[in-house]
Amino acid sequence: MTAALRLERISKTFPVGKPLIGAPRALVRAVRPVTLEVETGETLGVVGESGCGKSTLARMLVGLEPPSTGAIEIEGQQFDNADPAAFGRMIQYVFQDPISSLNPRKTVRQIIETPLRRLYGMNRADRAARISEIFDSVNLREEFLDRYPHEFSGGQAQRIGIARALAAAPRILVLDEPVSALDVSVQAQVLNLLARLKAEFGLTYLFISHDLAVVEAVSDRVAVMYFGAVVEIGSAKRIFNAPRHPYTRLLADSAPVVGRPLRAPEGKDTELPDPLNPPTGCAFAARCPRASDLCRRVEPELKPMEEDQLAACHHPLDP
Amino acid sequence: MGGYILKRLVSAIPVLLGITVIVFLIMSLIPGDPATAILGSYATPENVEKLNRDLGLDKPLVQRYFIWLGNMLQGDFGRSFSLNRPVLDEILERFNATLILAGTSFVLCAFMGILAGVISAARQYGLADKAITFTVLIGISVPSFFLGMMMILLFAVNLRWLPVSGMYAIYGGGDLPDLIRHLIMPALALSVVATGVIARLSRSAMLEVLRQDFIRTARAKGVQERRVIWAHALRAAMVSIIPVLGIQAGFVLSGSVYIEIVFQWPGIGRMLVDAILKRDILLVQGGVVFVAACYVFFNIMVDVAQSLLDPRIKT
């Protein structure tokens, strides 16, 4: 069976301070080479703090940003032209801010129709039928179709965003912080809806979030990103309970949990490395209690720790 | 800081070159040739051709541009045929008068505009705000040349408080009080529109800032309201006011053309209009380039002021 999504060392480098002609003043590596495989029907969670490159990775996957290096393969097909329209039929994107992802001057019907018209060239009757089908599956009433986005609450707007993504009949959905703008009582509604849709349409999810508990609750496997690179990847069951990378452990210890006493998991003044002046070796070394000279010299590669858990660490934690 | 000023100066070079190119291109659009304009329509073809050669007009466009540019860089702006004197001499003499007028107006409008805007915002929807807003609206709606004419009628002709026009009295004038008496009306007439624009912008910039979280922080600290307005809010609002001051300086400079005509002020604007009507192209070219260059340097100073105010601008 082919993987739904395969990433082969894709990376992204942004130029900084580009003059009118000539080379930019500096390059910032937003995503370091990432190699990943997502099985059909799987949910891969991606966690990391702000600026870790998870959103840039997502934007490359749907063709909104051309990768600087590497290749993207969706169900065996190569996608290397960064043309969102070509990606659109295979992979779709659900945005973080549900209101800002809907054009305020278009009705919901116009918004959801667009992929049907542009990607599939459906006629009016087919479109109407398909829209009512999709609306039904995301639990929205059809009377909403002729309203404008500002009339909806965050949760409803996010369902509309999901409906638009589903309208393109993609195989994979990239969910970029789909619930972080929502309140917890509404967040659960949307997460459960996503789970049902996945089963109903046989979708594959890439679920990006900064909220470890949410990612753990919805994912089969989880990838942890730090400073543009995947530092650990493993099953959702194990990765936070038995992390091998010290950063994963730090994340898990930092999450506020009912019943756990309050303590700072790291004593030091922690700062992310400067992207304009990245450290050699492991990016986490400066914050890591286990860092050695080796860590500061050589950047660790992702290595298998046990059967399905990989970590990029010279001195991994004991399981 | 010095590095930043140097950087801005260097970056002004292409802008200045661009200005000369634009002016030169526009001027080369002129139909017919200047020689005919100079010699009149009864000139013999031989004379026209000779003059064209003397002026270098028989050469290709690009070559003519570089000759003109090269001469300008050496301080030779050519000779005005209508005034029969070097263009640069005339410009420098006239620019001095314009600088006095426009400079005074600019200081006036910046000061009054910001003051009115801040008061207006601090008293939003109060009496002071309504009065200022309405006055400002009148100010930006009245043509400055009409306002100048009405001022002459009122203050010079009817009330006889101030001289009708000119820069100095013809007999016995020439000292500073005389200049100031002549300057009051034109400077005020010239500053009205810009004052209005700056006041409106300052008001909206202040209102925007007063909604910001850091204003709430200042109040939560117990900072006195007067200080919140005049220190915290105004300082942040200046970030959007200063660029507008730069733009408005251009408008003041522009408006001085009308005011110089209305008040017979011997400035560069009046010179330019006369030169256009007489088709004295070298004088127009030289004057436009000179004033535009001065404005570019003024804007560099504005940028420097902005970078002093706002540490987020990389110096």
Add this chain to the structure above:
Amino acid sequence: MIAFLKLLARNRMAAAGGIVLSFVVALAVVTPLLPLQPPDVTNTANRFLPPFSEGHLLGTDHLGRDLLSRLMWGTRLSLAVGAAAAIIAAVIGSAIGIVAGYFGGRTDNIIMRIVDMLMAFPYILLALAIVAALGPGLMNALIAVAAVNIPFFARNIRGVTVGLAGREFIDAAKLAGMGHGRILAQELLPNVVPVIVIAMSTTIGWMILETAGLSFLGLGSQPPQADLGSMLGEARSALITNPHTSVVPGLMIFVIVMSINLFGDGVRDALDPRLRSGALTRPRPATIVDRDNVPDGPGDGVLDIRALETQFHVGPRVYRAVNEVSLAVQPGECLGVIGESGSGKSVTALSVMGLVASPPGVITGGAVFHDGHDLIGAPYRDLRRLRGDKVAYIFQDPLATLHPLYRVGDQLAEAILVHHRVGKAEARARAVALLKSVRIPNAERRIDAYPHELSGGMRQRVGIAMALANDPEVIIADEPTTALDVTVQAQILALLDDLRRERGLSILFITHDFGVVAQLCDRVAVMYAGRIVEEGPTAEVLAAPAHPYTKRLIACVPELGQGRRELAAIPGLPPAVDRLPAGCHFAPRCDKAREICGQEPLPLARSGARAVRCRFPEEDIASQEDTA
């Protein structure tokens, strides 16, 4: 569209401007049909007739031409030329701006360099140069004015487009298979048009002035044809002897431009969504207080909020953000207030010191007692003296809450100086000590940093240091860690916990996160739709929630370490606080609700340390008290 016209009509000034403008435009349109004298026929025998002369209502000019007729024809010409210039400039400038803003990169760079180059001219120089090249004439003046204004439109519209092009709906359109052309026409343009209309309505008057100005200089319309500007220009030589020939066209220009500006401002105000939502009103130094019920003092604890009611009055709507909220913070206690967005938790916190933005906020009832005095009714002078001194705040987003243009040391020192007469050096020394106390490394150096030079966690430490500056009795922390990453959040929470134990601080802690409450707070109050629904010791409330909302909300929150699972959800949405249900606010979403719940409101029933507002609670808190 109808809403837009209504808004416009409600604005009296704009309506007046609109009426005058329509009148002038109508006159200009019908001018050829009116029984006017020919405008260009000279009659030197009748020169400079004063107004109200026989057959010449406004008199005649220096060539004996009828001024009324010339005025009407001139108005017609001026309006047409000004409008044409505005439309040309708006269309071309906006097109350039949209293209530059949408495509960005090199296209943008090159276009904007050229625009900057054009804007490097004081505008009249460019106009003069164009007129000089093309020769004087009304058409050429029109071209010059339009050309000069193109860069302004281009830059303005580009700015707006850049903002829109970064919005997510543009990405969504790309993914829906739309090409650049369609995105420009269907996604961007409809959002940019209001801005173009605003820019046009505010500049058209200006363009009429500018064309009139060029004509005034003799560079626009050429005799015998005259627009208002050239009429004024011709009349200037007779200004002193026959002022009426100047006053008539001058006043006309003024009336036209003034009415356009009034109307244009109305259009701008009606189209600007920020004005409609009140986002551009100045918040007063303290929230407006207009109380019906004033509870009696002196109150208990260091901070006693009693039956607080805060509302937002927006037009005819009343949003009841906080309804009869009562909370008391005891010395050395950390009291958490938890709720979803719109539950009124932050408004409660800000009401204490009168920091709710007002308008539209109004405190309509209740009191807050501190040290025996009611803060809500206190005059501004007293309130200001207490702010930051006895009761200090820590806010959510440390980048937005620190002043971007002051060094952090100056902001800290200011907090001390507004309450204490100490020297500058002393204040600075205390500021360094404060930074050290919040464990900022290199405090001596960091004190001269600007907020943008610090990381998010460091900035929030500065925010905490500022709150500690005067050793307050109470700190009100409004979601202080929500904007931070999880690892930084853990550090800040640990710091706050240490500080409160070291200094015996009382904290009112606002959050939406149960995990944070559990770790930091002694007691917790749960808010829903403006009311407290449950209150009690944190451990007890979390272990045995009494209100159905609390119980179900806890169930919604995934907790780390429980693996993959189905999450419980609460169906429906919180009620809008301008249309609250009569009884229990949670009743419409509650599966235990019976008919009575939706009909009658219920007080918060207290029993020992716990309190709940529910007829059918999940736990019997009274019996629990007995067994305990």
